[in-house]
Amino acid sequence: xxxxxxxxxxxxxxxxxxxxxxxxxxxxxxxxxxxxxxxxxxxxxxxxxxxxxxxxxxxxxxxxxxxxxxxxxxxxxxxxxxxxxxxxxxxxxxxxxxxxxxxxxxxxxxxxxxxxxxxxxxxxxxxxxxxxxxxxxxxxxxxxxxxxxxxxxxxxxxxxxxxxxxxxxxxxxxxxxxxxxxxxxxxxxxxxxxxxxxxxxxxxxxxxxxxxxxxxxxxxxxxxxxxxxxxxxxxxxxxxxxxxxxxxxxxxxxxxxxxxxxxxxxxxxxxxxxxxxxxxxx
Amino acid sequence: xxxxxxxxxxxxxxxxxxxxxxxxxxxxxxxxxxxxxxxxxxxxxxxxxxxxxxxxxxxxxxxxxxxxxxxxxxxxxxxxxxxxxxxxxxxxxxxxxxxxxxxxxxxxxxxxxxxxxxxxxxxxxxxxxxxxxxxxxxxxxxxxxxxxxxxxxxxxxxxxxxxxxxxxxxxxxxxxxxxxxxxxxxxxxxxxxxxxxxxxxxxxxxxxxxxxxxxxxxxxxxxxxxxxxxxxxxxxxxxxxxxxxxxxxxxxxxxxxxxxxxxxxxxxxxxxxxxxxxxxxxxxxxxxxxxxxxxxxxxxxxxxxxxxxxxxxxxxxxxxxxxxxxxxxxxxx
Ligand SMILES: Cc1cc2nc3c(=O)[nH]c(=O)nc-3n(C[C@H](O)[C@H](O)[C@H](O)COP(=O)(O)OP(=O)(O)OC[C@H]3O[C@@H](n4cnc5c(N)ncnc54)[C@H](O)[C@@H]3O)c2cc1C
Ligand code: SF4
Ligand code: SF4
Ligand code: FES
Numbered sequence: 001x002x003x004x005x006x007x008x009x010x011x012x013x014x015x016x017x018x019x020x021x022x023x024x025x026x027x028x029x030x031x032x033x034x035x036x037x038x039x040x041x042x043x044x045x046x047x048x049x050x051x052x053x054x055x056x057x058x059x060x061x062x063x064x065x066x067x068x069x070x071x072x073x074x075x076x077x078x079x080x081x082x083x084x085x086x087x088x089x090x091x092x093x094x095x096x097x098x099x100x101x102x103x104x105x106x107x108x109x110x111x112x113x114x115x116x117x118x119x120x121x122x123x124x125x126x127x128x129x130x131x132x133x134x135x136x137x138x139x140x141x142x143x144x145x146x147x148x149x150x151x152x153x154x155x156x157x158x159x160x161x162x163x164x165x166x167x168x169x170x171x172x173x174x175x176x177x178x179x180x181x182x183x184x185x186x187x188x189x190x191x192x193x194x195x196x197x198x199x200x201x202x203x204x205x206x207x208x209x210x211x212x213x214x215x216x217x218x219x220x221x222x223x224x225x226x227x228x229x230x231x232x233x234x235x236x237x238x239x240x241x242x243x244x245x246x247x248x249x250x251x252x253x254x255x256x257x258x259x260x261x262x263x264x265x266x267x268x269x270x271x272x273x274x275x276x277x278x279x280x281x282x
Numbered sequence: 283x284x285x286x287x288x289x290x291x292x293x294x295x296x297x298x299x300x301x302x303x304x305x306x307x308x309x310x311x312x313x314x315x316x317x318x319x320x321x322x323x324x325x326x327x328x329x330x331x332x333x334x335x336x337x338x339x340x341x342x343x344x345x346x347x348x349x350x351x352x353x354x355x356x357x358x359x360x361x362x363x364x365x366x367x368x369x370x371x372x373x374x375x376x377x378x379x380x381x382x383x384x385x386x387x388x389x390x391x392x393x394x395x396x397x398x399x400x401x402x403x404x405x406x407x408x409x410x411x412x413x414x415x416x417x418x419x420x421x422x423x424x425x426x427x428x429x430x431x432x433x434x435x436x437x438x439x440x441x442x443x444x445x446x447x448x449x450x451x452x453x454x455x456x457x458x459x460x461x462x463x464x465x466x467x468x469x470x471x472x473x474x475x476x477x478x479x480x481x482x483x484x485x486x487x488x489x490x491x492x493x494x495x496x497x498x499x500x501x502x503x504x505x506x507x508x509x510x511x512x513x514x515x516x517x518x519x520x521x522x523x524x525x526x527x528x529x530x531x532x533x534x535x536x537x538x539x540x541x542x543x544x545x546x547x548x549x550x551x552x553x554x555x556x557x558x559x560x561x562x563x564x565x566x567x568x569x570x571x572x573x574x575x576x577x578x579x580x581x582x583x584x585x586x587x588x589x590x591x592x593x594x595x596x597x598x599x600x601x602x603x604x605x606x607x608x609x610x611x612x613x614x615x
Contacts, residue, residue: 014396016525016538017347017360059351059358060529083552098356100349218555245551247525247541250393254522254543257571258557260578265391279495281567282557 015250018057018100021045024075026095029161030154032082033126034091038101039075045101048076050111050133051241051269054103055249058093062086063100065246065264067130076101079129079161105249106268109134109213109239113271117211118146122224124196124216125154128161130241130268131215135165139173148173149205153181153196153220157189179203197223200231207233215241225272235273242268242275242282258282284458285446285468294464295319295371301460302406303368305338307331316370327440329416330374330588334518338370339384339401343539346397346525350533361535363397365404369457372410372438375431376421376586380518381407382433386580387521397538406457408447409434415478418589420602423482426586429475439473446471478587482605491574493613495566503604504565506597511542513591513599514568519576519584522548543567569604 025037038045038056048054048068056078057063064086070077082091093099119138123131138145150170154160160180170178181192181199192199196216212233214224221240228238244256244263251265259279261267270278286294298304298319305316309324315333317323350357373381381402388398412428415421421428430437435454439446446468449455458465514520524541527534541548544565549558558564576584585601592600 014360014363015393016395016397018358020356020358059349059356060527060534062527063525087552094354097354098351100356100358243551244557245549247523250395251391252388252393252395252521253524253538253541254571255541255548257567257575259570260575265393281495281563 015102016248018055018063018102019045021099021101023093023095023097023099026093029079029163030159032091033079033161034082035069035077035079035162036090037072037075037077038099040101043074044071045076046104047071048104048133049108050137051106051109051130052104052133053106053249053264053268054078054101055105055246056080056086056090057100058086058089058097059100061089065105065249067133067241067268068104069129069132070136071133079126079132081126103249105264107266109137109269110271111137113239114138114211114213115144116146118209119148120205120210120212121148121150121152122196122200122212122214122216123150123152124220125159126161127214127216127220128152129215131213132162132165134213135170139170139176142174146175146209148176150176150178151181151196151200151203151205152178153183153199155183157182157186195223196220197227200224201227204231207231207237211237211239213239235276236271238272239269240272240275242270244282283441283446283448283468283471283473284462284465285441285444285471286465287444287468290464291325291445294461296321297464298369298371298461301367303366305335305368305370307372316372319371327372327410330377330412332590332594333516334377334380334588334590335370335373336377336380336384336518336520338368338405339381339398340388340521340523343537344397345535345537348533348535349527352532363400365400368401368405369408370405371408373407373434374412374588375409375428375434376419376426376588377518378407378409378431378433379421379426379586380588383519383576383580383582383584383586384521386576386582390580406436406453407434408436408438408454409450410445411437411439411473412476413440413474415476416589416593417479418592418602419478419587420480420482420589421587422478423480423484424583424585424587428478430473437473441468441471441474444468444471446473448473480602482602483609484583484605487605487608488574488577490608490611490613491570494608494611495570497611499607499611500562500566503569503599503607504561507544507561507565507599508597509544509546509561509564510596511544512594512596514542514544515540516590516594518586518588518590519572543571565599569601572601573605573608 027035256263304319388395572584
């Protein structure tokens, strides 16, 4: 059926053409990360699954792929780090700015694998953005999941994203634990100081009945995976998300393949067991 | 068989072009490619075209939408992907097979590319059987029959003094009926057959490549490649594209254009990380894409054996030699 995936989630007919959306709220998370709330004339642009992506564009500057970090009744949220032309332009934009948006793309998190299990979320820096969509989903469907445990780190206290969630909202949720670390503290920081992988090993959450979901800078992921293996997690129990350069988002432009897999379509979410089957080229 | 005498061919094409937009293989500015039929066009029917017909379905640059941006406001207007009914005349069996590869890419796996789909659906394909495959042709090793293809709407053959036709689809049958006034029954004329002289062993190639990602062969193969991209632009199955914009003042147009995995920029990410940082990874990607990844994903070869890259590579990186080299690799060593 033509473009069924898109149609079911309520979006436009030609998957390469954006609709016009509008920034309705901007939250400054850190000196270089802002969260943008985006809506369209007809309300929410579409209804993504946790972990799905969208192409966001500032006309005429450019277009790039971002995780949809959360959604509300009428809007989608993107946490965007300033790294280049497009992201700088977005950081300069004010509420009311119209932008282009198309999606949703990608597979999203495997909810079925997570259901009924305890979930361990391990994030670093902006890497909490994709994971947050799943965390919020679990909170909204609390009875479907076991214990929720977030281990999150950033370079410094001021680089922590989603501070309201980390310190206010999430700790209040039933059976939910949040542990935060920073690479380097400051005079006001009384929490843990140290890298995420070491902090993880220190807390040492048991792999029993658990699924671990990790996302962050490549170097953090690399060491987190080693720590998880040491702690007895199997590759089937570990879920992560990948980033590749993307243009089309729908598996046509050829840009984002790893072997015969297209990250924009078959990913960005993979279990470690799946990644182990793929060529090491990411 | 039903056919057209060669001295009548121009009349025949003229007639078709009054009902359809007709594309024919022709000499154009020092090369050969498919071009819109018009009086005086220099038909090139002897050998396959240098430029494949892919550009009729997936143009080198293609406008997608217009936009306006003024202060905080933005507007997007789709450029309709509409297409008049067309006839592609004279595509060789390998290039018709390449359309099957492009169909898989652009029309399956959940999303349809409407720009491609509109052109594809509105184009009737008349394939032309090869009489004498070139020394660089190896389509028969990859499951293509140079004498003819079932994937076209109409099959045509050069039978010496005449071109003869056979319908291969309902659409093709209707087309021949529509044009029956132009066709005569050429008693005794039969379709010629042809075979590639080059034969390659490809059995088990994909399975073998699955074990060769880290093999030292790629270090060797990549050495002389210039990463010029010629091979990818001339390949009838290469489909990678970039999305770019042209802006004038407050408005502009977004278009897509061919891109190539041979370029370093292609996979370069924010922060400077590049999963394919050197020639080795890029050359490996190209050959694995054709011979392993497309077969894994779509169940057919990503190379149709047309030999264009073999002929046009400035430093003679030769996919047929590489297929042989892969065959000679012993994996136990
Ligand atoms: C699946 C996925 C999810 C992502 N989620 C987020 C997110 O939630 N938050 C966030 O801040 N960022 C996210 N990104 C990264 C984001 O796409 C890039 O930061 C963005 O493209 C940079 O664009 P720019 O125009 O500001 O930079 P540019 O000025 O275009 O480019 C700076 C550098 O980025 C490279 N680049 C261009 N496009 C991409 C791309 N799509 N991916 C990686 N590098 C690129 C360029 O080659 C250049 O080297 C995600 C990327 C992917 C693929
Ligand atoms: S045409 Fe030859 S030199 Fe140019 S990129 Fe292709 S293989 Fe390399
Ligand atoms: S890889 Fe070379 S021989 Fe194969 S289809 Fe492409 S251009 Fe033709
Ligand atoms: S972004 Fe085009 S194929 Fe994945």
